[in-house]
Amino acid sequence: MQTVLPYLELRRMFSEQEAETPFPVTVDRLAGIWHCTPRYVKAIVRTLHEQGWIEWQPGRGRGHTSTLTLRMDADELLLQEVRRRMEQGEVQEAMELLNRFGGPAVKDRFLDWMSEGIGFSTQQVSDTVQETLRLPVYRSITTLDPGLVYYAFDCHLARQVFHTLVEYDDEQGRVLPGIAHSWESRSDAAEWTFHLRKGILFHHGRELTAEDVVYTLSRLRDNPARFAGGWRFQGISQLEALNRKTVRIRLREPNHLLPRFLSTIPAAVVPREVVERDEAGFAQVPVGTGPFRVVSRTGGRCVLEAFPAHFRGRAHLDRVELLILAGLDAGRLKEPDWTSIMTSHGENSSASREALLSGGSGWNSLETRFTCCSLLVFNQAKPGPQRHPAFREALHHMLDREALIAELGGDRICPAHGFQPKPSGRGDTAAGTQKRSGPDIAALLEESGCGGEPLKLVTYPYHEADARWIAERAASFGVQVELTVRSTAEWGDTASLAEYDCQLYGVVVGGDEVRELELYLQGNFFAPLWDEATAEAVRQEAAGIFREAEEAGRRERLAKLEQRIRETHAVLFLVHKSTNTAFHQSVRGVRVNSYGWVDFDRIWFHPEPE
Numbered sequence: 001m002q003t004v005l006p007y008l009e010l011r012r013m014f015s016e017q018e019a020e021t022p023f024p025v026t027v028d029r030l031a032g033i034w035h036c037t038p039r040y041v042k043a044i045v046r047t048l049h050e051q052g053w054i055e056w057q058p059g060r061g062r063g064h065t066s067t068l069t070l071r072m073d074a075d076e077l078l079l080q081e082v083r084r085r086m087e088q089g090e091v092q093e094a095m096e097l098l099n100r101f102g103g104p105a106v107k108d109r110f111l112d113w114m115s116e117g118i119g120f121s122t123q124q125v126s127d128t129v130q131e132t133l134r135l136p137v138y139r140s141i142t143t144l145d146p147g148l149v150y151y152a153f154d155c156h157l158a159r160q161v162f163h164t165l166v167e168y169d170d171e172q173g174r175v176l177p178g179i180a181h182s183w184e185s186r187s188d189a190a191e192w193t194f195h196l197r198k199g200i201l202f203h204h205g206r207e208l209t210a211e212d213v214v215y216t217l218s219r220l221r222d223n224p225a226r227f228a229g230g231w232r233f234q235g236i237s238q239l240e241a242l243n244r245k246t247v248r249i250r251l252r253e254p255n256h257l258l259p260r261f262l263s264t265i266p267a268a269v270v271p272r273e274v275v276e277r278d279e280a281g282f283a284q285v286p287v288g289t290g291p292f293r294v295v296s297r298t299g300g301r302c303v304l305e306a307f308p309a310h311f312r313g314r315a316h317l318d319r320v321e322l323l324i325l326a327g328l329d330a331g332r333l334k335e336p337d338w339t340s341i342m343t344s345h346g347e348n349s350s351a352s353r354e355a356l357l358s359g360g361s362g363w364n365s366l367e368t369r370f371t372c373c374s375l376l377v378f379n380q381a382k383p384g385p386q387r388h389p390a391f392r393e394a395l396h397h398m399l400d401r402e403a404l405i406a407e408l409g410g411d412r413i414c415p416a417h418g419f420q421p422k423p424s425g426r427g428d429t430a431a432g433t434q435k436r437s438g439p440d441i442a443a444l445l446e447e448s449g450c451g452g453e454p455l456k457l458v459t460y461p462y463h464e465a466d467a468r469w470i471a472e473r474a475a476s477f478g479v480q481v482e483l484t485v486r487s488t489a490e491w492g493d494t495a496s497l498a499e500y501d502c503q504l505y506g507v508v509v510g511g512d513e514v515r516e517l518e519l520y521l522q523g524n525f526f527a528p529l530w531d532e533a534t535a536e537a538v539r540q541e542a543a544g545i546f547r548e549a550e551e552a553g554r555r556e557r558l559a560k561l562e563q564r565i566r567e568t569h570a571v572l573f574l575v576h577k578s579t580n581t582a583f584h585q586s587v588r589g590v591r592v593n594s595y596g597w598v599d600f601d602r603i604w605f606h607p608e609p610e
Contacts, residue, residue, distance in 0.1 A: 091300020229266030
C-alpha cells in the first residue's frame with residue numbers, strides 16, 4: 001500500500017499539531033480527508049502504525065473519538081519520496097508532489113540535491129565511458145512533430161532530431177547543403193531540383209529517399225489548416241521524385257526564398273511509414289535523421305542519445321537528459337561546480353541572471369541579446385474597442401516601456417520599437433514613439449468611442465507578469481482589462497484565441513527574414529487578426545518579396561510592412577529580452593543558435609588536467 005501520500009495529507013490537514021503530541025480524531029474525519037470508506041481508513045491507519053509513522057489508539061464503539069499521534073517528519077518524508085521518484089524518472093510526478101506539499105525550506109533542500117546531479121557526468125557502461133549532459137528545463141515540451149512545432153524550445157529540440165533538405169547559416173547568411181548536397185533552379189525561380197546525399201539513415205535504420213521528401217512537403221502543403229507552417233509551400237504546383245535521390249519542385253509563381261523555406265524546421269524530412277502508422281506517437285517520440293535520437297520522453301523527462309550512424313559523424317556527447325521542471329524558479333538552482341553549461345531563458349528569475357552574469361573563476365559567459373521581442377497583437381477581426389486606431393494608439397502611449405523594465409526587471413533589456421533593436425541596444429527613435437500626456441490619451445480614448453467595455457487580453461504563463469503590469473497600467477487610465485492566462489498547450493489551439501481582443505506573446509526573429517514573414521503569413525501569428533486592408537497589403541508585399549531575387553530588396557519590403565503595423569498600432573512592440581549562457585572553460589563548442597539555445601551536437605568536454 002502506498003502510504004506516503006496519505007501521511008502527507010494527514011500532516012497538512014493537522015499542520016497545527018506538534019509531533020509526538022496526541023490529539024483526538026474520528027474515523028469519519030479521516031475518511032473525509034482521504035476520500036475513502038471507514039473500512040479503508042482502518043487499513044491505512046494500520047499500515048502507518050506498523051511503519052512507525054503514527055501512534056493510534058482506537059476509540060471504543062462506532063463513531064467514538066480515537067487518539068492520533070504524528071511521529072514522522074513530513075518534510076523529510078516528502079524529500080525522500082521526491083528524490084525516489086526523480087531517480088526513477090518520474091519527474092513530473094515528483095514536481096507535482098513537491099509543489100503540492102513542499103514549503104520553501106523543502107524546495108531549497110531539494111534543489112541543493114538536484115544541483116549535485118545536474119551538468120556533465122561520466123559513467124562506465126560496459127567497456128566504454130558514457131558522457132552525459134543533464135539539464136533542467138523550466139518549460140514543457142508541447143510536441144516534437146516538426147510540422148507542428150511552435151515554441152522556440154520545441155523547435156530547438158526538433159533541430160537536434162531532424163534535418164532539412166538545405167540548412168541556413170545565420171552567421172554567414174547563406175543556404176548550405178543539408179540532406180541535399182546540390183540543387184539548381186530555372187532562372188525565373190519557378191522550378192527547383194534537389195539532389196540528395198546517399199546513405200542518409202533514419203534513426204530506425206531505413207535509408208532516406210526522394211519519396212520521403214515528397215511526402216513531407218505534401219503533408220504540409222495539403223493540410224494548411226493543421227500545419228501552420230504549410231503556408232510556405234502553398235505555391236507548389238507539383239512535387240516529383242525523379243528517382244530515389246532527386247526531387248523536382250514546380251511552383252505556380254517564382255519564389256527565390258524557396259531554399260530558405262526548405263531550411264526551416266517544419267520542412268524537416270520525416271519517414272512516411274512511421275508517421276502514418278502512429279502520428280500521435282511520432283509527435284511524442286519521433287524518428288528523424290538528426291545527430292540525436294529520442295529514446296524516451298515523459299511529462300517530466302526527455303532523453304536523447306547520439307545517433308551513431310549520423311551522416312556527418314557521431315556527436316561528441318553520448319546522452320542528453322532534459323529534466324522538465326515546469327513551475328519551479330530557475331534561480332533556485334544553485335550554481336554548481338560541475339563542468340557544464342547553464343542557460344537562462346527569461347525564467348523570471350533575477351537570481352538566475354545574477355548567477356550567470358557574475359561568473360567565477362573558470363567560467364565563461366556569453367550573452368545573446370534580444371532573442372525574444374514581446375508583442376501586444378490586436379484582433380481586428382472581431383468587434384471591440386481594439387478595432388479603432390485611436391484606442392490602440394492610446395494604449396500604446398499608456399504603456400511606458402522604460403517603466404515596465406524598471407519595475408519588472410529580469411531579462412527585459414530595452415524598449416522595442418520593432419522586431420529588432422538598433423545595434424546600440426537602446427531601441428530607436430521610430431515614428432510614433434513620442435510620449436503623450438494624460439489629456440492626450442484621454443482625447444484618444446474619447447475619439448475611439450470606447451464606452452468602458454473591458455479589453456479581453458490573453459497570454460501564457462511566461463508573459464503573465466507583463467500582462468498584469470499592462471492591466472494595472474491601463475486601469476490607471478480608466479481602461480479595464482480582463483486577463484486570461486492559458487497554458488502553453490492551450491495556446492496551441494489558435495481557433496479558440498479568436499474570442500479575445502488582444503494577445504500578448506513573444507517572438508524570436510533574430511534577423512531572419514523568413515521568420516519575420518512567418519509572423520505576417522502564418523495562421524498562429526498575425527494572419528487571423530488582420531482587418532481586410534492590412535491583410536491585402538500583406539498579401540501584395542509577400543508576393544513581391546517572393547519575386548525579389550536580392551535580399552536587400554526583400555528587406556526593404558519587410559521594413560514597409562513593419563512600418564505599417566507600427567504606424568497603425570496593429571501590433572504594439574513592448575520590450576526586447578535577452579538570453580545568457582554561462583559555461584565552464586572545459587566546455588568546447590558552445591554556440592547559441594538562432595532559437596537562443598545551445599546545439600548539443602557541437603558540445604564537447606575537454607578533460608581537466610590531473
